[in-house]
Amino acid sequence: MQTVKTTNGVEIPQLGYGVYEMTSEEVREHLPQALQLGYRHVDTANAYFNEVAVGEAINNSGIPRDQIFLTTKIYPADYGTQETMPAIDASLKRLGTDYVDLLLLHHPYGKYVEAWPVLEQALAEGKVRSIGVSNFPIKKINEIAEVASIFPQVMQIEMNPRHNQHDFKEQLIGRGVVFEGWYPLGHGDPELLNMPVFTALAEKYGKTNAQIIERWHMQEGNVIFPKTLSVEHMKQNLDIFDFELTDDEMARIDAIPQKPYYVVPEQAPDFFMQKYDYSTQVRPFKNTLLQK
Ligand SMILES: NC(=O)c1ccc[n+]([C@@H]2O[C@H](COP(=O)([O-])OP(=O)(O)OC[C@H]3O[C@@H](n4cnc5c(N)ncnc54)[C@H](OP(=O)(O)O)[C@@H]3O)[C@@H](O)[C@H]2O)c1
Numbered sequence: 001m002q003t004v005k006t007t008n009g010v011e012i013p014q015l016g017y018g019v020y021e022m023t024s025e026e027v028r029e030h031l032p033q034a035l036q037l038g039y040r041h042v043d044t045a046n047a048y049f050n051e052v053a054v055g056e057a058i059n060n061s062g063i064p065r066d067q068i069f070l071t072t073k074i075y076p077a078d079y080g081t082q083e084t085m086p087a088i089d090a091s092l093k094r095l096g097t098d099y100v101d102l103l104l105l106h107h108p109y110g111k112y113v114e115a116w117p118v119l120e121q122a123l124a125e126g127k128v129r130s131i132g133v134s135n136f137p138i139k140k141i142n143e144i145a146e147v148a149s150i151f152p153q154v155m156q157i158e159m160n161p162r163h164n165q166h167d168f169k170e171q172l173i174g175r176g177v178v179f180e181g182w183y184p185l186g187h188g189d190p191e192l193l194n195m196p197v198f199t200a201l202a203e204k205y206g207k208t209n210a211q212i213i214e215r216w217h218m219q220e221g222n223v224i225f226p227k228t229l230s231v232e233h234m235k236q237n238l239d240i241f242d243f244e245l246t247d248d249e250m251a252r253i254d255a256i257p258q259k260p261y262y263v264v265p266e267q268a269p270d271f272f273m274q275k276y277d278y279s280t281q282v283r284p285f286k287n288t289l290l291q292k
Contacts, residue, residue, distance in 0.1 A: 001040060002241070004223055006153040007176040008123075010101065010130040013069050014218055015238065016041025016225035018182070019050055024281050027053035030229050035061045035068075037234050043180075043225040045073035045106055046091050047276065049283040055096035065097060073106035073134060073156075076268065077275040079115035088122050094278065103128040104156055108136040109268035116144045123150065130154060132178075135264050138171050156180040159222055161213060161253050162192055163260040183261055184217055184224035185210055197252055205243045214240045216253050 003011035017039040019027055027050045031042065035057065044054045051072060058068055072095065078087035088103065103119060105112050112133075119131040132154030133141065145151055155172065159165050159181025169179060186192035198209035205212070210226075214237060217224045226237050245253075271285055 001038075002218065004178050004221065006130045006178055007151070008130060008153065010153075011069075012102070012130075012154075012178060012180075012223050013041040014223050015039075015214070015240070016043055016069065016223070017234070018043040018225035018227040019054060020045075020048055020182075020227055021283075022048070022050055022227070022229075023283070024050045024053035026050075026229060027057060031057035032061060033231055034234050035063060037231070038238055039234070040067055041069040041071075041223075041225060043071045044095075045075075045104075046078070046087065046094075046278050047073070047075045047106060047283075049276075049278065049281050051091060051094035051278070052096075052281050055094060059096050069101045070095065070097065071102040071104065072100050073104040074115075075276065076105075076107050076110035076112070076272050079105065080111040081114045081118065083111075084115045084118035085122065088118075088127055090278065092127060094281075099127050099129060101129045102132065102154055103130075104132050104134045104154065105136070106134050107268070107272050108133070108140045108264065109272050112136075112140065113143050113147055116148055120148070120150050132156065134182075137264060138168070141172075151175055152177060154178045154180055154223075156182060158183045158260060158262050159217070159224075160184055160186045160192065161195075161216060161256045162186065162258055164220070164254060164256075164258065166254070178223060179221070180223040180225075181217060184222070184226050185213055186261060189261075195256070197256065201245065201249060207240070207243065208236055211236055211240050212245070215243065215245055216250065219245055219250055 001013040017034040072091045074087045122128045130153045132152045134156035155177050193209050198212045201212045202209045
């Protein structure tokens with residue numbers, strides 16, 4: 001598997017498996033299939049309410065822990081000088097592991113500036129191997145940079161051919177930030193998947209439209225973790241390393257008009273600031289912001 005390196009030399013497999021909106025039961029059924037097929041990168045979050053099931057699947061897989069890249073994220077109510085380390089420890093406990101490979105601040109609200117030095121401390125203590133942020137605008141990244149010894153190593157953000165983030169990448173150029181894309185397939189939106197440009201390229205290369213989009217991500221240098229409950233799609237999503245889009249084809253995809261699925265609100269919507277009881281491992285809310 002191709003990897004992308006963080007500024008401290010941690011290698012992130014460029015293609016992984018995301019478990020957003022998967023219940024613990026779905027994780028128990030599908031994550032073992034994904035690991036067996038060769039996935040070695042799993043993206044979860046405390047707010048996905050499935051960390052326990054993720055940890056069990058990894059620990060029961062027979063695959064050495066150091067061969068799996070595991071990401072989790074903590075929610076804004078857990079940010080703060082006092083709050084963040086207990087939240088990290090609780091995630092590690094639920095995941096049944098001594099460390100995660102990447103820890104992210106999930107959303108740009110609350111005491112994120114106070115939380116950042118705690119992430120650096122967790123890195124120094126070996127509880128996490130790399131640290132970053134998700135959904136942060138440049139202004140708030142710069143606020144973190146003022147207190148940071150380590151500039152955020154990873155930015156996880158919506159990214160797909162209709163939200164290619166070229167402008168944002170430009171603003172962080174030279175900082176060595178790895179860009180991870182959520183909604184890499186537009187959350188499965190047929191309006192994106194069925195665009196004629198992908199259909200034509202799929203025909204040319206004998207691939208599916210989704211594989212063309214994933215190949216575009218690879219050549220963009222993006223890290224992605226498409227979510228799927230289908231074994232067939234799991235296999236397809238791994239099978240994107242035997243062909244290459246030409247510069248002209250990449251440019252055609254880059255020319256697609258931009259239409260984000262999600263615009264990060266300036267102020268925190270209420271449910272982002274709530275303190276949840278993660279011991280239940282049953283997601284108590286349906287995220288209404290992230291529409292198809
Ligand atoms: N940091 C954040 O705020 C944030 C937000 C959202 C997501 N994420 C992360 O990003 C991951 C991916 O995002 P996502 O799950 O929302 O969206 P996504 O990966 O863009 O799309 C998932 C959808 O695509 C379909 N799909 C997957 N592979 C396919 C293929 N080969 N052909 C056709 N359809 C395919 C799946 O349906 P089937 O089950 O039928 O295959 C599913 O409906 C999440 O799981 C999570 O880890 C992070």
